Amino acid sequence: MTIAQFLVLSAALFSIGIYGVLVRRNAVLVLLSVELMLAAVNINFVAFGRYFADATAGGQMFALFIITVAAAEVGIGLAIVLLIFRNRASANIDELDVLKW
């Protein structure tokens, strides 16, 4: 296995995630897309960790922390989405443009 093949795959996932973030209207779907981007980062870290044969398991550790942080972010994000849904009966983020200019 070459390192490059993992990097290309992660670049693909990351870019697909970006696309999702930009086109999805529903906040939950935007969050799903962000998860894709973070999954791409995890692949990078684990692959590099293996590539360097990192004695402290740095790559894997970073991936674990990202997974944990992502879990926290999903919790925060869904709480905010719920809050907005309760006030506006919609989870579409492009309808939020009271604050501008």
Place this chain on the structure above:
Amino acid sequence: MFDYHALAPDFIVAGTVLAVLGADLFLPAGRKWLSAVVGILGLTLALIPIATLAAGDEGVRAMLDGSYVIDDFALVLKVFFILTGYIVLLMSVAYIEEDRYYQGEYYFLLLASLLGGMVMASSRDLVTLFVGLELVSGPAFLLAGWRKADSRSNEAALKFFVIGVLSAAILVYGMSLVYGMTGSLTFEGIRAASASVAEEPVFVLGILLVLVGFGFKISAVPFHFWAPDTYEGAPTPVTAYLSVGSKAAGFVGVLLVTYVAFGGAPDIWGPTLWILAALSMVVGNLIALRQENIVRLLAYSSIAHAGFMLVPFAAAGLVEGASLNQAFEATVSYVLIYGIMNLGAFAVVIAAARRTGSGQIRDWAGLGSYAPGISILLTLFLFSLAGIPPLAGWYAKFVMFLAVLQDANGWTIVLAAIAAVNAVIALYYYARVVQSVWMDAPPEHINPEPEPTGVSPSLGLAFGMLAVAVVVVGVFPELIAQFAKAASLIAGG
């Protein structure tokens, strides 16, 4: 392996975070504000080990493979975060009590976010830096939406959150590339390994993505868009915290990664930050000219200030043989002084908005005629932000110009010129508010009679202390300069 003395400040603040949460369980509904007192006591306690560490003069205390460090930089910034926490707690008490929204949890989140900043100040590897940054951001996302019934606050939180997680994803992607190129997570290791790969596009890409991630946090143009909307919608004490504490955390990150981790590749971050500095100053100031809401105006002004703070980086990165310490010192001085004056501005904005019942500048016309005390303080803080001597802000601008002109070349002179023009533009919109406050007639719907509910004591204490600090630091900048100088010792390895 553990230096418990060195970890004591962080432990105490962490304990305080939990104590606030615990206290909230037992406090009766009418006494929830006592949890703020618990927080203040805890923060005060945390200053004690910091003082003993500072007095110890044992040099750098490093732990965990050098990934967690107590040095002068860490101590100075920890004190800064603790004092920021103090002020924001004082500002929040009356504000949050009025809303009666989960005070205990509010203080818990605020202190947790501060703890993140303190961790970042000590972190010397990518993992700790990233996790610390997330601890700064996560609670902040929630705090921005704390006024649950207010749809503007909801919107502020969601925008902040979406852009925040995106930029976090970009940041860690960048970090993964840096790790991939250097095989190290500690700044020391990255710095050592970066010499051989400094020219490689993947490494450049990694650095750029890391800077983009922090660019969000410091709200540099073009990563600033969330800031005005979030600042306007969030509860004002939270906005004050975001514009000072959270931004300072971002600058801690930028300072550490550029000077320490990527210290061997200044020709990459130098030009990047040159561009971000120029764009932030110009765009922030020009849009601020047209703002009618005071908080939005301060939001754009804080974007412009981020630009000013980035100016010394450009000098350090673009000039051969420039003094890194001095550029570092200039940015740290600016961050510290900006913290004082911007917190002060927000404290006064809270008081003035309560008095006038509005955040629109036109409704503040004639404030000076019926609330002169608030108006004098507002004038003081705005003039300080504008950089008028002998208020603290002048020294910040002065060292910024000094740093960028000291080792000058064509690029830094152009940047200095841009900064100079922007300093004039900035004066205009600050002076416009002052002019309106003192020299326009009050609108008819304002009741100029003195109100029974004046400024709350805690808020008064907050801006009283800050006002004294703005004047004293302006007259004796040595007070700040010493700390900034001490902190700058880590620059340039």
Place this chain on the structure above:
Amino acid sequence: MDLSIAQNWFFIIIALAMVMASLIVVTTRNVMHAALMLVGALAGSAALFVLLGAEFVAGVIVLVYIGAIIVLFLFGVMITRVEIGRSQSLDHERKWPAAVIAIGTFAVLAGSSVAFFGDEEIEGVAAVRTSDIGTAIFERFVVPFEVVSFVLLAALIGGIVLARRDDPES
């Protein structure tokens, strides 16, 4: 890429599946499908981690993501009453700018990586043992570990406060 090695075939299959699944996540008109396809993509990454000898991370992915986060998402979908089934209005009208940005990002990231790393192989080093990871967490990475617990605690408490319905009188 040397196609005579079985691992590479595994990689190709998993990678193609992941890309397909992710594309469905960002394009499908059915919200449920999107969430389930994310499960697929993450499962693929877990499989890759096994391939890379990172079994512990793979296990965490399965437990945390597939076991917990996706359930959270499904709750989110249901509570916010996004139409389950096909929906016309999940996307914006203008997708081209987003597509251009995404393709540009891919080109830059993938291109620079390939240009630098070329055919460099990942050496077959013994997999990191889970006990090593445990040691690392509680020694070298103990500070971030503690900090991340605060992140989770804050997310938990704050999330509850924001998400709960307040009593009308307070």
Place this chain on the structure above:
Amino acid sequence: MVTAALLGPAVLAAIDGAVERSDGGVLAAGAWLIVLVPFVAALAITLFGKRLPRHGAELAVAAVGFVALYGTALLLTTLFGDGIVHEGAVKIGEFGGFEIEWAWVVDGLSIMMFFVVGVVSTACFVYAVGYLEGDVRPTAFFASFTLFAGAMLMLVSAANLIQLLIGWELVGVSSYLLIGHYWEQKENSSAGMKAFLVNKIADIGLMIGIIIAGITVGSFTISKIMEKVVESDAALDDVAVIIAVLLFIGAMGKSAQFPFHVWLPDAMAGPTPVSALMHAATMVTAGVYLVARMFPLFEEMAHEALDVALVIGAITLVIAGLLAIVQDDIKRVLAYSTLSQLGYMVAALGAGAYTAGLFHLFTHAFFKSLLFLGAGSVIHAVHSNNMSDMGGLRKDMPRTFWTFMIGSAALAGLPIFSGFFSKDEILAAFREGDHTIVFLLGVATAFITALYMTRAISLTFFGRYKGDGHPHESPSIMVYPMIGLAGAAATAGFINIPGLTDWFYKLVTTRLVPAELLGEHATSFDWTALGLGVLAGVAGIALGYRLYYPDAATQQERDRLYIPGLWPVLENKYYIDDLYMNGIVNPIKGPVARFINWTNSYIIDFVVNVVGFATRSLGWVVYSGIDQRGIDLAINEAGAATGFAGSKLRYIQTGKVQQYAAALFGGAIVLVIGFWISVT
């Protein structure tokens, strides 16, 4: 390191840290009081002023009175003693190897300024007590006024450029507060804003100049920079021109030199004592002071910058002089006149005449503040700024009239009055330096000066009263300061008569730098310059008298072509009218009378009218064509353009979070691609 930081404040608090660079006795060592007392007074007025019987005015007067006495004591000590040169400092900060300190310099130059600021301030403050009787917010006024005095004194006492800059900026802030004092009228607060902004633009130039100077020399202390000048330091020599030009840009802002002059006339919106003190006597001289303070740098290393100063000063003196002819607002006449006189000072320094420039600063401070106070007295009486509402006040306000006459005589440079000596020294310096064109412009402006002052006096004090009500002489508290200043305006010139007295020269060259670096000093009259100057003044008075003396009710009538006449015999207004009506058609006065009359009507009248018309038209052209349309427009347009850019730029903030996200990625990609291109 942090320990040191924690201990720092304790060390700072002790004044033991003060450094003295040379001795000058107890009086000099305590000179920091001059700066401190006004600031303390300003603070006290802000805090307690409202509770005092005179709303804080008593504190303000006491503070500046103290400064005046201290300044006088220092002046006398220097004039009759060995001369004081003293520098004291308290270190307050350090950045990158630069010591930042509060330091005060007591030498001839700063003593001269202490004296001027102290004396003129005292006069203006006492006057203001009467002028502001019944004002809406006297406490705010006296607080800012005292703050201004402190700031100006900090500026002139600064031993280093940082402190100078701080005083400089504070002067701008207090000016802004005072110009906008009557903010109920919108244009007043806008005028304050305009002054603030125009100054700030120039101040940025000053700040950068100071920073470059500090970086090059390694210190911001002026005497250290001067040491390098004396040593002909090569590094400083390389950038001296840039530094000097940037410093001069700052000076142009504060001293309202073309094209930064636009703020000064608008600043007349402030109360008249403010105009007298700040916009005539002190604040506007800060630029001249700065150039004088740094003069050896300009003279030895940056002669190009002096040439710039000469040209800018010359342009200002003519343009502003012409503008003064066509104003109806009496304060604006004086404002443009101030600009013109500042032009003289700057041009004098530009020609290398250090002493002459400062001497004019000195005399001008007295006579111009006197004129402003007189104008204020008149305005106070008739409740209008417009000369078309005045006239005939000579009888109603005799003391104002006579003091105003003395001030005008000094301004016009009539012999023995103070302006005569200073202006002629400047004209002589122009000739000495072979600046023939500037010399001729200076003479022409002397003519113009006399013309507009005669016009102002005629319209205000002669003819018949055209305003409402019955004007009365101002109260004594306003008149006595004017009388005091009139005494100074009449006699201040005697301290520097070429060949007789050289006290002033001695005073301003008592500095740490050797006197050779401070320009030449005339030891005898230059009779040509003197003659031409006086001639021009007399001619200006004569023409003004001829054109304006027969006061008329309306602007249209005033600008009509009158019956010719240059001599005092045509004093009687009706006689002139008579001559005009009947001169040609009624030759009853005999052939001689007819001949004189004919000559008078056709030749002299023609010449007089052409000259008068040409000057006046030129004034209008400059005023409406260049000043109001060109420069004002440019400044307003620049403001509008930035505002416009701001108003359009804000629409990028659409409120849609995904567009923000796209910008974030877009920005990142642009950065990356930019690098890609530059790396490969």
